[in-house]
Amino acid sequence: MARKVGILGAGITKFMRRAKETGKELAFEAAKHALEEAGMDINEIDCVVISTAPDAFDGVHMKGDWLSDGAGAKKKPFMRSFVGGGSGVFSIIHGWYLVSSGFFDKCLIVAEEKMSSCMPHPQGAFNSIYDQFIERPLGVNLLWIFSLEMMRYMKVHKIPLETIALVAVKNKKNGLDHPCTQKGISGEYTVNDILNSEIIAYPVHRLMVSPVTDGAAAMVIAAEHEVKRRTDKPIWIEGVGFCLDTSYWTNRDLYYPKYVEYAARMAYEMAGIKDPRKEIHVVEPYDPFAYKELHHLEGLLLADKGEAPKLLEKGFWDRDTENGIPSSPSGGLLGVGNPIAAAGLMRVIEIYLQLKGEAGKRQVKREIKRGLAQAWGDLMQVGTVVILSK
Amino acid sequence: MNVYIVGMGISLPKKSSSEFSFREMIYEAAIKAYKDANIEPKNVDIFVSVSEDFEEGTSIFDEYVPDQLGAVLKPVHTICADALTGLVSIYSLIKTGHFKIGVLEAHSKLSNVKNHSHLFAMGLDPVYIRPLEVNPYFIAGLEMAMFLDSRGYDELDAAFVVSKNKSNALTFGRSPFGTTITPEEVLFSEPVSEPLKRLDISPNADGACVFVIANEEVAKERKKDLIRILGLGFGGFTPNIEMWRGDAEYLEVASKKAYSMAGIKNPIKEIDFAEIDDTFSYKELQHIEALSLSRVGESAELLKEGFYDLDGELPVNTTGGNMGNGNLSLMNGARSLYDAVLQLRGHAGNVQLLDPETALVASWKGLPSASGAVVILKREG
Numbered sequence: 090m091a092r093k094v095g096i097l098g099a100g101i102t103k104f105m106r107r108a109k110e111t112g113k114e115l116a117f118e119a120a121k122h123a124l125e126e127a128g129m130d131i132n133e134i135d136c137v138v139i140s141t142a143p144d145a146f147d148g149v150h151m152k153g154d155w156l157s158d159g160a161g162a163k164k165k166p167f168m169r170s171f172v173g174g175g176s177g178v179f180s181i182i183h184g185w186y187l188v189s190s191g192f193f194d195k196c197l198i199v200a201e202e203k204m205s206s207c208m209p210h211p212q213g214a215f216n217s218i219y220d221q222f223i224e225r226p227l228g229v230n231l232l233w234i235f236s237l238e239m240m241r242y243m244k245v246h247k248i249p250l251e252t253i254a255l256v257a258v259k260n261k262k263n264g265l266d267h268p269c270t271q272k273g274i275s276g277e278y279t280v281n282d283i284l285n286s287e288i289i290a291y292p293v294h295r296l297m298v299s300p301v302t303d304g305a306a307a308m309v310i311a312a313e314h315e316v317k318r319r320t321d322k323p324i325w326i327e328g329v330g331f332c333l334d335t336s337y338w339t340n341r342d343l344y345y346p347k348y349v350e351y352a353a354r355m356a357y358e359m360a361g362i363k364d365p366r367k368e369i370h371v372v373e374p375y376d377p378f379a380y381k382e383l384h385h386l387e388g389l390l391l392a393d394k395g396e397a398p399k400l401l402e403k404g405f406w407d408r409d410t411e412n413g414i415p416s417s418p419s420g421g422l423l424g425v426g427n428p429i430a431a432a433g434l435m436r437v438i439e440i441y442l443q444l445k446g447e448a449g450k451r452q453v454k455r456e457i458k459r460g461l462a463q464a465w466g467d468l469m470q471v472g473t474v475v476i477l478s479k
Numbered sequence: 480m481n482v483y484i485v486g487m488g489i490s491l492p493k494k495s496s497s498e499f500s501f502r503e504m505i506y507e508a509a510i511k512a513y514k515d516a517n518i519e520p521k522n523v524d525i526f527v528s529v530s531e532d533f534e535e536g537t538s539i540f541d542e543y544v545p546d547q548l549g550a551v552l553k554p555v556h557t558i559c560a561d562a563l564t565g566l567v568s569i570y571s572l573i574k575t576g577h578f579k580i581g582v583l584e585a586h587s588k589l590s591n592v593k594n595h596s597h598l599f600a601m602g603l604d605p606v607y608i609r610p611l612e613v614n615p616y617f618i619a620g621l622e623m624a625m626f627l628d629s630r631g632y633d634e635l636d637a638a639f640v641v642s643k644n645k646s647n648a649l650t651f652g653r654s655p656f657g658t659t660i661t662p663e664e665v666l667f668s669e670p671v672s673e674p675l676k677r678l679d680i681s682p683n684a685d686g687a688c689v690f691v692i693a694n695e696e697v698a699k700e701r702k703k704d705l706i707r708i709l710g711l712g713f714g715g716f717t718p719n720i721e722m723w724r725g726d727a728e729y730l731e732v733a734s735k736k737a738y739s740m741a742g743i744k745n746p747i748k749e750i751d752f753a754e755i756d757d758t759f760s761y762k763e764l765q766h767i768e769a770l771s772l773s774r775v776g777e778s779a780e781l782l783k784e785g786f787y788d789l790d791g792e793l794p795v796n797t798t799g800g801n802m803g804n805g806n807l808s809l810m811n812g813a814r815s816l817y818d819a820v821l822q823l824r825g826h827a828g829n830v831q832l833l834d835p836e837t838a839l840v841a842s843w844k845g846l847p848s849a850s851g852a853v854v855i856l857k858r859e860g
Contacts (some may be wrong), residue, residue: 091575143538150533150601153559154718156846164728166736167715167858168567169559169851173539179556190574192567333555336543350512351552359577448531467542471555 094188095316095323095433096477097195098127098309099438104426108303109204112147113159116201119305119431120161123197128319134309135244135454137162139169140180140200142429143464145214160199160307173218174330174377174466175473176200177306177433182329182475184310185391187448189326194470201305203426218468220336232248232298236290238343238469239380243292245344246395248383250292254283255401256379257297260417263408264424266450267345269435274300283379290386297379299427302396306434308441324444327459328360328476338468349388349465349472357390365390369476370457371443373415375464376421382406387415387464388472408453415453418443433464433473440477482573483698484706484856486516486691489817492527492804494655495590496685501535504687505586506547512582514547516691517701520549521809522579523691529565529585529809530854533601534595535588535590546582548584561842562688562813579694585813586687589806595683602847608720616680618720618847620672620816623761624794625725627674630764634674636779637760638662641678642756644796647789648803649831656682657803665734679760684805688813705860709837714737715851721842728771729851730841734770737839737853746771747793749799751835754815756843756851757800766841767795770853789830797822797830812842812852825859 100113100122102108107423108117115206116139124131129275144152153169160167170176170183177200204211219225229273244249257278278296286296316323330352333339341347353365362368370389376382383397391414400406405413419439420423422432440460442448453476459478465471488511490504499507505567508530513520526548530540537543541557544550560739562585569581599615618857620638627633648657660678668678714732716723734746743749753772757763764778772793773781787795798804798818807814819838821827836858843851 091577144532144601147605148601149605150598151559151844151848152716154844154850155602157715157850158595158717158719162715163717164732165715166713166732168564168713170538170568171557171559172541172555173655183556186568186571186575190571192574193570214538217536218542220543221537331554331556332552333541333545333550335546335551337546348552352554355554390545467539470542 091189092191092353093313094185094310094326095309095313096310096441097316097319098123100126101172101269101306101435101438101443102304104269104302104304104428106271106301107123108203110203112156112203113303115203115303116156116159116199119307120197120199123307123309125293131161132139133195134161134197136187137165137167138180138184138196138198139167140176140430142173142176142202145217146204146211148206152268156201161197164250170402172466172471172473174429175464175471177430178437178462178464178473178475179331181308181326182331182473185329188310188312194315197307198310199305199307200430203303204301204428205303231268232290232293234469235378236293239292239378241343242257242384244378248398250284251280252398252402253297253380254280256376257283257423258383259407260376260421260423263418263421263451267420267425268325269425270420271300271302274426275424277419293378299377299422302426302428304426304428304431306431306438308434308438316361322445324441325478326475327478328356330355330474332472333471336468338470343395343469346384346388346468349385349463350390352388352472352474356476360476362433369414369459369461370455371418371440371453371460372416373419373439373462374416376417376423382417388461389461411455418448418451418453436462437475444477444479450462480574481695482570482708483693484708484820485693485698485701486512486688487817487820488515488689490687491653492684492686492807492814493657494684499585499859500688501588502547502704505584507690508687510687512691518580518691523580523582525569525572525581526550526553526555526580527565527568527583529560529562529807530557531559533598534592534808548582552761560850561751561809561811561844561852563816563840563842563854566854567711567852570708570711573692573694581692583690583692585810587807587810588685589683589808590685599846614637614672615846616675617672620675621760622723622725623675623759626761626765629725630776632779634666635640637679637764639658639782640666640760640763641665641755641802643788644800644802647797647830649853650798651798651828654799654803655798656805657799664836675759681758681806684807686717686807686810686814688810692845703860706820706823707857707859708854709857710737710855711853712851713852717840718849723849727765729849730769730853733851734755735852741855743855749837750793750839751837752794752797752832753839754819755795755841756811757802758806758845759842762843771843794832797827797832808845812840815840815842819856823856
């Protein structure tokens, strides 16, 4: 039966637009930091979970195998799980089940992304995620479908563009305090600054989109007996959830991410959470686009449908809120950067640091006992959720 | 709590499948598996699919998995590894106690890959190896030479694997590449990268395979054909081909874990038959030794003595292996697992062994990887 799984250490590289390091080196750096925090040697690790988004970024087939030695998996069991943009948060779910099941005791999780290798721009690689007969010939990329989804979300709930821009303002400000933030993406922006940035695919403006980023993140997790032996400040994985919707995204009403709701319900049930709005105290929802944070907060059942933007205007999601739920205190993908798989794991690490009270300037004001990180990906199709607690 | 294979379905290996899409083949296998397990997909708690983007020609391939499996709005994820490694995921998820029934899916549509060696080349290090622009089969050629040399074997020893497996496939009758061929004929096929020749390479094939895996509570409702997963393991060595030593270290790592879980101390005595990756002829021998199914340096002699024949003491690749069924890429482990379960259920027709109880299945992810997995099965009831 399920064993309790806890976190022993975490590491993140600096996020940057164009890393000189190879993907393997980025993976190595993050893994080394995580092992150092855990006070462990790579030889003590039973298995390595690798997470990285499309092979097309690097132009390397079997990218997980290629990264494996950098991630510390020489002559060791390693596995790569993949659910597109949801992979970063999924990586800790993957590690959780390998440890919770009793298969292994100690697992190193390494999430790496090097998007800059894809020239001239990684959006080109995203054309290959579409149906090869119906959609790919249109020359579409991700910005194109997200503009459709954003438009639908705004139309159904009558959300003004200014409110969506507030997400970018909040997260880019929060990102100023993250030591790994990508140069030039965080800052004190106004709503006007966001709305005056170039329109990429209406209504998506450039500053509402997370940037192209290189980076890596890693965590060490272990079974209860190992965690209790090694730390007196344990942080536990309380619940996990994931869900994949149909490939036929055109047949869905895009105004609401049902797959995120289902993933969240799975995680809440596992964690024994009945009222998430009272029992989740800090949240890191996936925000590759500004509207997605609001969209996901509703999918996570932390706000009624169409209410997340109104709560945003009231400061409910701010880092220094006392009665609300701080959302993206890290700065999120908009404020720290978006090395896809690594960005997902960075969100989990933020919850881990917040619960330990080690988030420095980013530490939320309100008292917290439990936090949630979420990611999303594929053709607006997959939700991955993890809940951590003290 | 034990974990069981309670259902399986296959879209049979074929040389090409221009009349079917990958979705249709997966659908066919899924329908058969659900019928075999007597369940509806709505009863399934968890789905795992195995794939690699470049092989599919689609990035983030897991997008295209749920519909044909009946897995829409269900927990689904992809593992970028061979099917047996994917089985470890399902097994672990069930062992957490949160899930009762899981489904594993694997498929191959290699007939869509225009130039297979270009695909292999994309798996090579982009800085050090790929710029050499050498046909990637050179890796198998070099490894074959290193393995044969280190053991004192020759090319004819490896050719015996081809002869045995293609003959088993012919006897079985289902496998598309079954034939009668002598080891000498293998030696006379054209060289690809010395000492590797065309017939040392298993030919590409298409297919799909789906398994239903369940916990003890669900499995015990089934009165017969109870196949228990006794042990599993997966392992890797290094992607740096220049560090390979001609041994299959990945299966040493994987089998150590699987044997320990299964409580197997003497595999040669305790395993009744094995389905082992033979993507290249020499791989079967290399894998047999890594799995401790012979002592190092003795597998070729045992092979020639008939130890691994259908009527030998430890039959290996009873339905023809990859040589006889085709190279199904990440589905290779699934096809081997399917055939091992057929044997354990007593449904293997012309190649049926006498009352086998314990089976070992071992997979390799294929060129240019150094990763693989091992599963040990036991018939109950």
